[in-house]
Amino acid sequence: MMGEIGRWAILFLLFVVPYTFLMSALGGWLKNRRLAAAGRAGMVAAVFLATVASVSLLYLLVTDDFRYQYVVNYSSSNLPLIYKIAAFWGGSAGSLLFWSWLLSIYSVLASFLKHRQREVMQPVVTAVLSAILFFFVLVMNTIAHPFEWARVQVSEGNSLNPLLQNPSMMVHPVNLYLGYIGFAVPYAYGIAALLTNQTGATWLKVTRRWTLVSWLFLGVGILYGSQWAYEELGWGGFWAWDPVENAALLPWLTSTAFLHSAIVQEKKGMLKGWNMILIMVTFVLTIFGTFLTRSGLLFSVHAFANGPMGTYFLTFVGLIVIFSLAVLVWKWPLLKGENQMEAVASKESSFMINNLLLLGSAFTVFWGTMYPIISELVTGEKMTVGAPFFNRVNVPIFIGVIVLMGVAPLLAWRRSSFRLLRKNLILPAALAVAFLLIAYILGLRGWLSLFSFASGLFVAVIIVLEFVKAVQARQKMTGEPLLLSFFRLFQRNRRRYGGYLVHLAILLIVFGYTGASAYEVNVQRMLHPGEQMQVGAYTLTYEGLEETGDAFRTEIFANVIVEKEGQRLVVMRPEKVFYTLGGQPSTEVAIYHTWLGDLYLVLGGWDEKTDAAVFQAMIFPLINWVWVGTYVMIAGTLIALWPERPRLEESRDPGLPKTLQGAAARGR
Amino acid sequence: MTFWIVLMAAITLFIMIFPFLRDSRRQEELLDDQEERDRLFSQLADLEYDFYMDKITRQDYEEMRQEIIRQLSRLHAKDKLREEQLRLQLRAEVQARLEKGMSHG
Numbered sequence: 001m002m003g004e005i006g007r008w009a010i011l012f013l014l015f016v017v018p019y020t021f022l023m024s025a026l027g028g029w030l031k032n033r034r035l036a037a038a039g040r041a042g043m044v045a046a047v048f049l050a051t052v053a054s055v056s057l058l059y060l061l062v063t064d065d066f067r068y069q070y071v072v073n074y075s076s077s078n079l080p081l082i083y084k085i086a087a088f089w090g091g092s093a094g095s096l097l098f099w100s101w102l103l104s105i106y107s108v109l110a111s112f113l114k115h116r117q118r119e120v121m122q123p124v125v126t127a128v129l130s131a132i133l134f135f136f137v138l139v140m141n142t143i144a145h146p147f148e149w150a151r152v153q154v155s156e157g158n159s160l161n162p163l164l165q166n167p168s169m170m171v172h173p174v175n176l177y178l179g180y181i182g183f184a185v186p187y188a189y190g191i192a193a194l195l196t197n198q199t200g201a202t203w204l205k206v207t208r209r210w211t212l213v214s215w216l217f218l219g220v221g222i223l224y225g226s227q228w229a230y231e232e233l234g235w236g237g238f239w240a241w242d243p244v245e246n247a248a249l250l251p252w253l254t255s256t257a258f259l260h261s262a263i264v265q266e267k268k269g270m271l272k273g274w275n276m277i278l279i280m281v282t283f284v285l286t287i288f289g290t291f292l293t294r295s296g297l298l299f300s301v302h303a304f305a306n307g308p309m310g311t312y313f314l315t316f317v318g319l320i321v322i323f324s325l326a327v328l329v330w331k332w333p334l335l336k337g338e339n340q341m342e343a344v345a346s347k348e349s350s351f352m353i354n355n356l357l358l359l360g361s362a363f364t365v366f367w368g369t370m371y372p373i374i375s376e377l378v379t380g381e382k383m384t385v386g387a388p389f390f391n392r393v394n395v396p397i398f399i400g401v402i403v404l405m406g407v408a409p410l411l412a413w414r415r416s417s418f419r420l421l422r423k424n425l426i427l428p429a430a431l432a433v434a435f436l437l438i439a440y441i442l443g444l445r446g447w448l449s450l451f452s453f454a455s456g457l458f459v460a461v462i463i464v465l466e467f468v469k470a471v472q473a474r475q476k477m478t479g480e481p482l483l484l485s486f487f488r489l490f491q492r493n494r495r496r497y498g499g500y501l502v503h504l505a506i507l508l509i510v511f512g513y514t515g516a517s518a519y520e521v522n523v524q525r526m527l528h529p530g531e532q533m534q535v536g537a538y539t540l541t542y543e544g545l546e547e548t549g550d551a552f553r554t555e556i557f558a559n560v561i562v563e564k565e566g567q568r569l570v571v572m573r574p575e576k577v578f579y580t581l582g583g584q585p586s587t588e589v590a591i592y593h594t595w596l597g598d599l600y601l602v603l604g605g606w607d608e609k610t611d612a613a614v615f616q617a618m619i620f621p622l623i624n625w626v627w628v629g630t631y632v633m634i635a636g637t638l639i640a641l642w643p644e645r646p647r648l649e650e651s652r653d654p655g656l657p658k659t660l661q662g663a664a665a666r667g668r
Numbered sequence: 669m670t671f672w673i674v675l676m677a678a679i680t681l682f683i684m685i686f687p688f689l690r691d692s693r694r695q696e697e698l699l700d701d702q703e704e705r706d707r708l709f710s711q712l713a714d715l716e717y718d719f720y721m722d723k724i725t726r727q728d729y730e731e732m733r734q735e736i737i738r739q740l741s742r743l744h745a746k747d748k749l750r751e752e753q754l755r756l757q758l759r760a761e762v763q764a765r766l767e768k769g770m771s772h773g
Contacts, residue, residue, distance in 0.1 A: 001670045008673045012680055019684065035686035045683040052676060116703070200703050267710060412718040413711065413733060424722065466721070473720040656684045 006056030030124030076159035124192035179218025187283035247289030269338030406459035449518035498640030508629030510522030515622030
C-alpha cells in the first residue's frame with residue numbers, strides 16, 4: 001500500500017509543481033499578491049507530497065518490501081537498520097527523490113522568508129525554484145522511478161554495496177546533497193534580483209546564511225568523504241583528484257569566492273557582476289557535478305549513450321546555462337558598481353584577487369576532469385589526467401589563496417597605508433622565513449610542501465595577532481577583563497571572528513593534507529608469524545591470523561603488535577571481510593591515531609598453509625589535523641551564522657552628530 | 669488504499685486553493701534608503717575598527733569618516749524632507765475630510 005501511495009504522490013507532483021511555477025510567475029509578472037500566495041501554497045503542497053513519497057520509500061526499505069525493484073537493488077533483510085535508511089539515497093532513483101524532497105523543503109522556506117522587497121522578488125524566487133524542482137520530478141516519473149515494481153519476484157535483496165556499509169554513509173552523501181541543493185536558493189534570488197531590477201545588496205543579505213550553510217555542508221561532505229575514503233578504501237588515499245571528488249570540489253571553490261565577494265557588494269556596492277556570475281557558475285556546477293556522476297560519462301563517452309539519464313541532465317544543464325546567460329546579458333547594465341576601486345592595497349582588491357585565484361583553480365580542476373572525456377570524443381582515445389597535473393597547478397594557487405588569507409585582514413577598506421601594512425607583516429613574515437630555514441636545516445625537503453607550511457604559519461600568526469590586537473583595543477575602550485573582551489569580540493562581530501576561526505580551520509586542514517601527502521612513509525613486506533618490520537619509528541611484530549564471522553560474513557584478521565622505542569603501544573588488527581551473498585571482499589584497515597600522525601596498516605594477502613601475510617604499512621604525518629580542522633570549521637561557521645543581538649547602547653563616537661549616534665551603534 | 673490516495677489528493681488540493689479562500693495581506697516595505705543607511709553605518713564601524721587595529725593612518729581615518737558622515741547627513745536631510753511632505757499631505761487629507769463632513773452635516 002505504501003508503495004502505491006508513494007507512486008501517486010510522485011505523480012501528483014507532476015501537476016502541483018507546474019501549477020506552483022505558473023501561479024508564481026503570473027503573480028510576479030502581474031504583481032498580484034493572491035497569485036503569488038497561490039504559488040507559495042503550491043510549494044507547500046509539493047513539500048507535502050515529497051514528504052509522503054519519501055516516507056513511503058523509507059517504509060518499503062525498512063520493512064524489506066522486495067516487491068519493489070529499488071528495495072531489491074539496494075537493501076536486504078540482514079542489513080542493519082541505519083543502512084536500510086541509507087539505501088534511500090544509495091541508488092539513483094532514491095537519491096533523486098531525496099534531492100527533490102530536500103529541494104522542496106528549501107524552496108518552501110525560501111518562499112516564506114520575510115525581508116525587504118519581498119513582494120517583488122519572492123514570486124520570481126518561487127518560480128525559479130519550482131522550475132528546478134520540476135526537472136527532478138520529471139526524471140523520477142519517467143526514467144528513474146523509485147516505486148517501480150520488481151522485474152522478477154525475489155524473496156531477498158542484493159543488499160547495499162559493502163563499501164557503503166559504513167557510518168559515514170549517513171553523513172557524507174547527506175551533507176553533499178544539503179550543500180548542492182542549498183545553492184539553488186541564492187541562485188534563484190540572483191535571478192529574481194535581475195528580473196525585478198533589485199540588484200542592490202538585499203538578495204545577498206537575504207541569502208547570506210543560505211550560502212554559508214550550503215558551503216559548510218558541502219565542505220563537511222567533501223572532508224567526510226575524504227575521511228571515509230581514507231578509512232575504508234584500504235590504500236591510505238584521502239584525495240585522489242577523482243572526477244567524483246572534483247565534481248564536489250568545483251562548486252565549493254566558486255562558492256568560497258562568492259561568499260567573500262558578496263561582502264564587497266554588501267559593504268561597498270561593488271563586484272555586482274562578479275557575484276551574479278559566481279552564484280550562477282556555482283549552481284550550474286552543482287547540477288553539472290550530478291550529471292557527471294550519474295551519466296556514466298566518467299567511465300566512457302560511450303557509456304553516456306547507454307541510458308537517458310545523461311541526456312536529461314545535460315539538457316537541463318544546457319537550459320540553465322542559456323537562461324542564466326540570457327538574463328545576465330539582458331540586465332548587465334544594472335550590475336554597474338556604485339563605487340570604484342581606489343587602491344590596489346585595499347580589501348576590495350584583495351577580494352577580487354581571491355575571486356581570480358579561486359576561479360582559476362576551479363577552471364583547472366574542471367579542465368583536468370573533463371580532459372579525458374574531451375580527448376576521447378575528439379581523438380577516440382581516452383587520455384588520463386592524474387594527481388600530478390592537479391597538484392602541480394593547484395598547490396601554487398592554494399598557497400596564493402592562503403597568503404591572501406593572511407594579507408587581506410590587514411588591509412583596510414578603500415585604501416591602506418603601505419607603511420602600516422609593512423609594520424603589520426614584519427613579524428609573521430619573519431617567522432615564516434625562520435620556519436623555512438629551520439625546516440631546511442632539519443632535513444625537510446619539497447619546496448611546495450615547505451612553502452605550504454610556511455604560508456600557513458604566516459597566516460596563523462596574523463590571525464592570532466588580529467585577535468590579540470582586537471582584545472587589547474577593546475580593553476582600552478571598555479576596561480573589560482581579558483576573557484570577557486575575548487568573548488565579546490565574538491559576540492559583537494560574529495561574522496568577522498567566526499570567519500577568522502574558519503580560516504584557522506582551513507590552515508589545520510592544509511597542514512594535515514600537506515604533512516600526510518608530502519612526508520608519507522610507505523613500507524610493504526611479507527612476514528611469517530613472529531617476524532618484525534620497521535616503519536619509521538615503529539616496530540611491528542606479526543603474531544598470526546585469526547578467523548571469525550557469522551552466517552552472512554567471514555572475517556580474517558591479523559594480530560600485529562606495535563612498539564615504539566621498546567614500549568608496547570597497541571595491537572592492530574587489519575582484516576579482510578568475505579560476504580556470503582557474494583560481491584567483492586572488503587579490506588578493513590587498522591589505524592593507530594596520534595596527534596602527530598597515523599600508523600596505517602593493511603592486510604594484503606596470505607598463504608593459507610604457512611600464514612605468511614603481506615602487509616602494507618604507512619605513516620601519514622599530521623593527517624588528524626584535517627579531521628580536527630573540519631570540526632573547527634563547523635564551529636567557526638556556526639559562530640558566523642549566529643544572529644547578532646541588536647545593540648542598544650549609544651555610539652562612543654563623540655564626533656558623530658547626535659541624530660546619527662544611536663543608529664551608528666548598530667553598525668559596530 | 670484508494671481512501672489514502674484520495675485523502676492525499678484532497679489535502680494537496682486544499683493547500684493549493686487555500687490562498688483563494690482568505691484575504692491576502694500586504695507586506696510592509698521599508699524605504700529603499702534603509703539599505704544605503706545600513707551600509708554607511710557598517711562602513712563607519714569598519715573604519716573605526718581599521719583605525720583601532722592600526723591599518724590606516726589617522727589622516728585617512730578622519731578623511732573617510734567625514735565623507736561617510738556627510739553622506740549620512742544627506743540621507744537624514746532627505747528623510748526630514750520626506751517627513752515634512754508626509755505631514756503636509758496628512759494635514760491636507762484630514763482637512764478635506766473635515767470639510768466634507770461639515771458640508772454633509
